[in-house]
Amino acid sequence: MLDQLKIEVCAANRSLVDHDLVTLTWGNVSGIDRQSGRVVIKPSGVDYHDLMPEHMVVVDLDGNRIEGELNPSSDTATHVWLYRNFSAIGGVTHTHSRYATMYSQCRREIPCLGTTHADHFHGPVPVTRPLTESEVAQAYEANTGKVITERFADLDPIAMPAVLVAGHAPFAWGPSAKKSVENAVALEAVAQMTLGCQQIMAGQQDNAVPRLEAYVLEKHYQRKHGPDAYYGQAKSSS
Numbered sequence: 001m002l003d004q005l006k007i008e009v010c011a012a013n014r015s016l017v018d019h020d021l022v023t024l025t026w027g028n029v030s031g032i033d034r035q036s037g038r039v040v041i042k043p044s045g046v047d048y049h050d051l052m053p054e055h056m057v058v059v060d061l062d063g064n065r066i067e068g069e070l071n072p073s074s075d076t077a078t079h080v081w082l083y084r085n086f087s088a089i090g091g092v093t094h095t096h097s098r099y100a101t102m103y104s105q106c107r108r109e110i111p112c113l114g115t116t117h118a119d120h121f122h123g124p125v126p127v128t129r130p131l132t133e134s135e136v137a138q139a140y141e142a143n144t145g146k147v148i149t150e151r152f153a154d155l156d157p158i159a160m161p162a163v164l165v166a167g168h169a170p171f172a173w174g175p176s177a178k179k180s181v182e183n184a185v186a187l188e189a190v191a192q193m194t195l196g197c198q199q200i201m202a203g204q205q206d207n208a209v210p211r212l213e214a215y216v217l218e219k220h221y222q223r224k225h226g227p228d229a230y231y232g233q234a235k236s237s238s
Ligand SMILES: O=C(CO)[C@@H](O)[C@H](O)COP(=O)(O)O
Pocket: 025, 026, 027, 028, 042, 043, 044, 045, 046, 072, 073, 074, 075, 094, 095
């Protein structure tokens, strides 16, 4: 079972380059086998072009390495925090993709301006609070997961499969490693289009950027996720 997951996670990491979501090794994808509770993640600092399934690292839900010679991604603690708290997700993608990272660094949400956004994200893409000095000093990556799940206290990670970490960069997730990459691609696309809209409107007398109407948002989201789209999920304890 994990051999197949290693193949999928390796392919998902390599696809980050094809989607122009990464510079150097600034990104990592993982996937979870919920049956065994094992997470497969990219090794730290390895060039994407050199990645092979056998390089993937297997960790448990506390981030302890179970299998693999290489060190797991430096963001492993964030990935496993998300798997522990968002029970319905199967894959996580973290990148420093340009436009979504600009919004993360400006600490501004990405408003829902159009149907492209609505097809993937049920509302504005939220931004977390910044980590405190002690949170950074104590456990930077785990506390990055903590501020994400804090921000999702009243949000559903199925309806909103992405977040902007203040001062850092985006995380996206989905039912599989591949789907988490797709959500990261969609996030970067809507971030770029939103920035463009804000630049277009900045030069206008009425420079308020029009938000997508709520009834259009609902229609598009339900068209993609079904009329009974499930917005709420019981959160497992971390
Ligand atoms: O967020 C960061 C650094 O800010 C990470 O995404 C690294 O840029 C990639 O780390 P590895 O996955 O190669 O350890």
